[in-house]
Amino acid sequence: MPHDLFREIARLVLYVVGLVAFGAFNAAYLSLLERKESAWFQRRRGPVEVGPFGLLQPVADGLKLLGKQLLVPRGADVLLFKLAPVAVITPAIMCLVVIPFSETIGARDFSLGLLMIYSFGAINVLATLLAGWASNNKYSSISAARVVAQNIAYEIPLLLIILALVMVTHTFNLREIVELQSGGFWQWNIFQISASPLMPVAFVIYVICMLAETNRAPFDIVEAESELIAGAFTEYAGMSFGLFFIAEYVNVVVGSCIGIILFLGGWQCPFGLLPGLHWFLVKLYLFCFAVIWVRWTFPRTQFYGLLNLSWKILIPLSLVHLVVTAILVKLF
Amino acid sequence: MRAFGKYLKEIVTGSWSLLVGMWITLRQIPVRPVTVNYPYESLPMTNRFRGHVELIRNDETGEPNCVVCMACQKACPSNCIRVEGHKPEGAPHRIPTLFMLDFTTCSLCGLCVESCKFNALEFSREYNQASLSKEDYQMDLLQRGGKETH
Numbered sequence: 001m002p003h004d005l006f007r008e009i010a011r012l013v014l015y016v017v018g019l020v021a022f023g024a025f026n027a028a029y030l031s032l033l034e035r036k037e038s039a040w041f042q043r044r045r046g047p048v049e050v051g052p053f054g055l056l057q058p059v060a061d062g063l064k065l066l067g068k069q070l071l072v073p074r075g076a077d078v079l080l081f082k083l084a085p086v087a088v089i090t091p092a093i094m095c096l097v098v099i100p101f102s103e104t105i106g107a108r109d110f111s112l113g114l115l116m117i118y119s120f121g122a123i124n125v126l127a128t129l130l131a132g133w134a135s136n137n138k139y140s141s142i143s144a145a146r147v148v149a150q151n152i153a154y155e156i157p158l159l160l161i162i163l164a165l166v167m168v169t170h171t172f173n174l175r176e177i178v179e180l181q182s183g184g185f186w187q188w189n190i191f192q193i194s195a196s197p198l199m200p201v202a203f204v205i206y207v208i209c210m211l212a213e214t215n216r217a218p219f220d221i222v223e224a225e226s227e228l229i230a231g232a233f234t235e236y237a238g239m240s241f242g243l244f245f246i247a248e249y250v251n252v253v254v255g256s257c258i259g260i261i262l263f264l265g266g267w268q269c270p271f272g273l274l275p276g277l278h279w280f281l282v283k284l285y286l287f288c289f290a291v292i293w294v295r296w297t298f299p300r301t302q303f304y305g306l307l308n309l310s311w312k313i314l315i316p317l318s319l320v321h322l323v324v325t326a327i328l329v330k331l332f
Numbered sequence: 333m334r335a336f337g338k339y340l341k342e343i344v345t346g347s348w349s350l351l352v353g354m355w356i357t358l359r360q361i362p363v364r365p366v367t368v369n370y371p372y373e374s375l376p377m378t379n380r381f382r383g384h385v386e387l388i389r390n391d392e393t394g395e396p397n398c399v400v401c402m403a404c405q406k407a408c409p410s411n412c413i414r415v416e417g418h419k420p421e422g423a424p425h426r427i428p429t430l431f432m433l434d435f436t437t438c439s440l441c442g443l444c445v446e447s448c449k450f451n452a453l454e455f456s457r458e459y460n461q462a463s464l465s466k467e468d469y470q471m472d473l474l475q476r477g478g479k480e481t482h
């Protein structure tokens with residue numbers, strides 16, 4: 001028994017360290033990928049000075065952020081101001097706990113994994129709201145109001161899509177959802193036209209909502225540097241800003257993981273060969289590439305456009321998808 | 333019904349335009365970057381660039397074309413050119429022994445180049461002129477000669 005206990009503790013510690021390292025590594029190198037990719041799209045070179053091909057640039061950036069003084073603006077709500085970066089990074093890391101990276105790699109096999117991810121994902125909004133409110137800055141306050149309106153608008157179609165998907169899979173367990181999609185790419189949920197002819201559309205809606213939930217361009221009206229300086233993050237300096245930055249990328253990774261698990265077959269191979277971690281990582285980074293690609297293609301939407309898109313197009317479409325799925329599930 | 337058709341059409345055309353946009357950016361990836369990695373590589377400077385003035389030398393002898401007529405020194409509105417010369421025995425014209433340009437006061441107006449009737453002065457294409465000391469801008473054009481085309 002003590003042996004088992006020891007093993008369990010060792011497993012726990014290793015997974016905590018591993019997941020934090022995975023999150024931080026991805027945040028660092030996705031920021032580099034973002035800069036490189038934007039350079040490719042704009043016929044520039046991107047970072048090339050630090051290390052070969054600029055590969056050590058994230059280290060330099062991190063050291064710079066670590067070396068800066070943490071400032072608290074006068075009149076700020078000190079407790080909330082300091083709490084917000086913690087509250088934004090913790091749920092982002094927590095979400096990684098239930099994600100199955102392969103058949104054997106996954107910190108926790110949780111029967112309500114999908115639900116848990118969206119519960120923790122909702123804290124992200126609260127944390128940004130706290131940051132904006134506690135900063136005692138006009139830009140930050142506007143940004144805080146925007147983040148709530150935006151995330152309420154985009155959580156509805158997102159959860160409707162998830163709901164329709166769960167009606168097909170009958171489970172909230174992410175591992176089981178992936179196992180249901182084994183075989184070839186025609187088994188993936190995105191191609192389950194027989195479950196609902198709108199499945200590919202549902203995937204597109206998922207991606208749009210995920211971009212909005214993670215406050216990525218073209219939906220980054222929370223940060224909107226041309227209108228709001230940096231929105232809720234205006235008053236943050238040094239590593240407390242760094243935490244928001246890391247959290248943004250970890251959220252992108254989590255959103256991509258969920259997209260892959262729900263629609264693109266998780267660790268399954270497209271041709272039914274050698275499923276495993278490598279397929280998950282290939283899909284994950286292709287997905288992240290696409291997320292960055294979208295950011296550097298489309299200009300930021302206006303606030304009205306953002307809400308119109310959600311309330312007038314995405315929510316009706318996802319409702320139709322939900323109803324069609326329900327009818328088909330009932331019939332067959 | 334018509335409004336609904338228009339609504340659907342807007343969704344389809346809108347989505348299509350997004351795809352077109354993404355294709356446009358994707359096509360840029362294999363294109364060579366236009367950035368010139370400046371300290372390591374640089375482009376040739378254009379012909380009409382006005383750097384500091386320099387002496388034109390005779391192609392055969394390598395001696396300056398300058399005959400020390402002093403036109404440039406007189407033409408200079410900020411008195412930044414100082415020329416001295418002498419006429420050796422048997423030489424066809426005077427030759428300069430000193431040609432100093434004080435680049436700290438030169439405004440690159442070009443009156444000296446315009447006033448030169450002997451094809452002896454021109455603008456150089458030197459643009460890497462940053463320096464931490466003032467003395468670097470007291471230029472001895474007799475020493476600097478030669479065409480530097482960066």
